[in-house]
Amino acid sequence: MTNLQTNTVDDLRGKFRGTILVPDNHGYDAARRIWNGMFDRKPAIIARCIGTSDVIHAVNFAREHNLLISVKGGGHNSAGKAVCDDGMMIDLSLMRRVLVDKYSKTAKVDGGCLLGDVDYETQLHGLAVSAGIVSHTGVGGLTLGGGFGWISRKYGFTIDNLISVEMVTADGKQLTVSAEENSDLFWGIRGGGGNFGIVTSFMVRCAAIGTEVFSGMLIKKFEDAREYIRFHRDYVRKLPDEMTVWLVVRHAPPLPFLQTNVHGKMVVAVPFVWLGEQDKGEELIKPLREVTESHGEAIGMNPWVAWQSVFDGLAEHGARNYWKSHHLKGLSDDCIDTIIEFAEKMPTDECEVFIPHMEGAPSRIPESDTAFAHRKTPFVLNIHTRWQNISDDDKCLAWAREFHSATEAFAQGVYVNFLSDEGETRVKDAYTEEVWQRLVQVKNRYDPNNIFKMNQNIKPS
Template identity: 40%
Template sequence: MKEITMKNIRGKEIFLGEEPLQRFLAEVRGEVIFEHEDRYDDARRVWNGMIDKRPALIVRCAGPADVIASVNFAREHGLLFSVRGGGHNVAGNAVCDGGMVIDLSGMKSVHVDPDRRTVRAQAGATLADVDHETRPFGLAVPLGLVSATGISGLTLHGGMGWLLRKHGLTCDNLLSADIVTADGRLIKASNEEHRGLFWALRGGGGSFGAVVSLEYQAHPVGPEVWMAAPMYSMSKAESALRFFRGFMARAPEDLGALASLWSAPVEETIPESVRGAPVVVFLAVYSGPLEKGEEIIRPLREFDTPVVDLSGARRFVDVQKFLDADYPDGMYYYWKSLYLNDLDDETIKTLVAHATTRPSPLTSIDIWALGGFFSRVPADETPFARRNAPYMAAFESNWKNALESPVHVEWTRRVYKDMERFSRGSYLNFPGFGEEGEELLKGAYESNYERLKAVKAEYDPHNLFRGNLNIRPAG
């Protein structure tokens, strides 16, 4: 490799000669992949098939030393770069066009301390990696709903899952993080050291450095839990959501739940007559005493006569994989979200009306019940400001044909725009492509936004880490 063309942080092309490239390659233990290589296309692909970016080189880091070398190389030459954890970010921020990808996906080790109930995981680990290691100890970290999701991106923008009402967001359970900063230092951020940075990492995103490992508080869960999964005809959707509203107002915090306006999947577990039919689904997980679970979830199963009911007691690790088949690698995804001010009758009627216009049976409108532990965390304790929201609506467009992408993106944006009158702020793990720029960030972080900019100015004053939902430094 004699020289390559790359983009700098201002988006302009520059040439890197053989000497600086060879010096960099000598400092890195992991693979470095260039555009002309056969393995390049596999290395640049991410979960969302919509993302088709072509970086100039990909550094598959073997450990923190490779991350430090990569950050130093980028800084010294003014290179555009992105940081990849699990590669599951719907906006595709794990990769960049013409720059360098600092790929942490091979850094997947997980260590559990069952006595302290803590988990230390490298940034490339997925939910499945963490769940696999915590299960033998009857422990779980509050994570997301799809097991292939990477833990680092999930954590840095919050992290919603079945344990949200009982134990909070993933970021609420973060104890410390090891992070490589823009000046090439590896530091630990926690409540004891670099406290401002630690505050920013608990929901503030990837603008502050390359997180290489995360330490979490784990909690006793399972090994079995009760899961509700009844499906009702879409003709019952409005009354079902009114029922869901009343039920969740009285539900114990051990119950995490959402209601989904969807179409029954075409799977063997679904009767042939129901497959593809528009439905409203109650998905709920009770993580309290197993003997109480069936009784707790019964009202969700008896709201009406379900067209199919997949409820039952399951291992928690299997619950974490329950939705995996619906979100395969390489399908096309475009998701946006809003925190609802209420789930009143007008909001319900509008959500159901939009659900009837979904351009794909794979697309859903999901209404997450919040509250519990999530809502008791003060709004300024983490950057995640919308703690008083009772519900979050996610507009998840999912489809298989690339030629149909404009239709699905337009539908999602239209629904999002219409639903803004019932809401305030977005969940930044479901941001579309972040098209709204700083307005999206201000809506999510509210009064915490200026503090995030100040932390950014302290740790990355030249905005080296910009391949993300970027928070620019103050001043």
Template identity: 45%
Template sequence: MSSLTSDTELDAAAVDELRASFRGELVRPADAGYDQHRKVWNGSIDRRPGLIARCAGVADVRAAVRFARERELLVAVRGGGHSFPGLSVCDDGMLIDLGPMKGIRVDPDAGTARVQAGTLLGELDHETQEFGLAVPSGIVTHTGVAGLTLGGGLGWIQRKHGLTIDHLQSVDVVTADGEFVTASEDHNADLFWGVRGGGGNFGIVTDFEFRLVPIGPYVVAGPVFWPMKDAPEVLRFYRDWIADCPDELMTIVVQRRVPNLPVIPPELVGQHVVAITACYAGPVEDGERVVQPLKNFGTPVLDLCQPKPYLTHQQTFDASFPHGWHYYFRACDVAALDDEVIDVVAEHGSRIVSPITSIALWQMGGAIARAEESATAFNGRQAGFTFNINGNSMTADGFEAERQWARDYWTALEPHHTSVYVNFLMEEGEERVRQAYGADKYDRLKTLKRAYDPTNFFRLNQNITPA
């Protein structure tokens, strides 16, 4: 791949030619706004593309792809910019930025929504909740719809309604040669299978059509906190409590130091805690009954689990993951929360130093596990739990120590690893990508990659090389 430098007349002339037919904005390193538009969510990533193409629509996306392909440029594609390893920006090449493409059209009668690729989860929630509906999606509202969906889409109502991809009805895709195709169960079904979990390997998805589900406007949701020293007892209770819980109940276990937020009593800030955050995707009165044993267990230091608007709950973790901090993740799936896993969780949680380092242990099962395993590229539907281990710091100071903490935690869990959620990977190499999909699906994805992107034009992702 070539670089698009800023010091040749040829490059300047080429960009001017593109600009003449480009409805969006083209930003070069010397232009105002360049530093703003090249930044991504993870502040530890600092890359400088040669050209940023901020697309206003599909025509711009096609033009940008053709431009980059003709000049053999390295290409990064950004929706919301939340790629953990920063794969939504590159050095020297071309950044195709879908951020301006934020169109959302909700059809409440049909129960569907058409969503452009620059949309963020909170923006989609805002439109769908107007009608008491939602797309099952993630837990941080400034995450992009596109990247979350293409990797699978975990979220607060997944056990009742399944993954985000389980509600995807069709996609519009710009392929590596700049062609426009639509994929669904009935049209380009092979491509539709692949984009449901296979990430951005096969093209740039510009539009998504989702089937909506009813939710809210109020849900019973929120965290209950206990001192970290109580973690073994809390987790053993938790394991038993969720053993036969209804699909409407979704939980995430969190370990961290208590953040300094308006809802937190000052005397708790900085204390090591284990928290169980619940969300009940059903009637409020049923939710209050189901979560009562959680609220009654042991001696919580804080209980914020209560009826609240679904929109409010969706924002619960936003303040813990703002733009610009330094983030590092290790992840794995495990089959069960057995005593050995609980011991690892208790031990490593007590070693947290940074005020923003944490783990999230996602409860799986329910509708996720009942869906047909072979229907989509997503792998790991039979996982019991998914670990997301965050070694984070606000700046570069102390970041390496937090990264090492995350690695040590992950290594201690290694005897229990089953698979891994592809959206939680850093840049970890081909073997880890293979683990995310399993051998059979990985081989099928490689064949699909050869059909739609034989030169691996779209390579800045959790990359699947062509067969």
């Protein structure tokens, strides 16, 4: 173990109510694993916290022993920021309690919760939190970067529903952070990521969406991709906020509603969610059905919890992943042509081009209200490169990078949670200059020695 005496670690163990793991301990290898199989890092210590006092002990210990800290929420970050080599991984994954107050329609969500934990409890009351679309994503990282999903066009990003958080800062202090208390920090944690401390719980507003939503997926023919996407870019921008329609270009998974000869073929998947009466939803998707032929579709009233895990199987833990992303100013004809050109060269069957439509309630919130910049962006282009074998690394990385460069002319800005490890200049692209400068001031005040640096880092000045 790096320069740490066993008795020093035992001291920490003595104070700790969770588990302290070092490399030879049972459970160490499972605990250091994260979603992206590209990262095989080995922390000197894993501090598996079960409460705020554990988090404080862990932060103090790491600071006093000059250990690099990484914080694991759901461990989903594609840039692998949850795990470090040689330092201390502060693992929140045992902190997964969700307390719902059905009267005030709020939920207190522990810092290590997964999105599925939140749906599991809020749905008992027909409530949901506006967040992401894969149930095994962590609430922690997702929220601190912004957080969007199927209902955010109507209800705002996750940060737009954040009431307060409890957090532990670099000096081991516990703070309540809200619009009233430590308001500069409250501004910064809504988009600035894990730069300022460790959030042990989030208090969020829930939306009363009921337990079923009209939702589903049309699978369009790739031969018609150009025509379909040209239609899609204009049509979805006219839809009410209650309707969210996204685009995924990929090889068709073996979906039961598709004929077997379509499985594995390139297709354009069009998933949607409608928050309203089914009849009206049917009317709104009619043009999507009619514009070009579909290989098949599965549409109807779906339990929210089931819909929220519809994509889980395509994003299981352990595969090798490399994400490149940017916000698109629009989907011009040239941009669509470039997307199709690179889709045709997709290096593996697990890769996908993911294009969510973003406009709605979040774009009407003033940009200065939170640290999330580029709120008015219409579309995001996510290049999800995914494969199993190390021998495919070079071709997969090259495809993603070339695709990303080729679409740069159509792009402006990026969502911090979709960045890979791309350096400070690229992190800055997630913010405007004004927001960046303000984030640096918040960093100076709450983490002047940058002890929280395993993230999309904002260096103190």
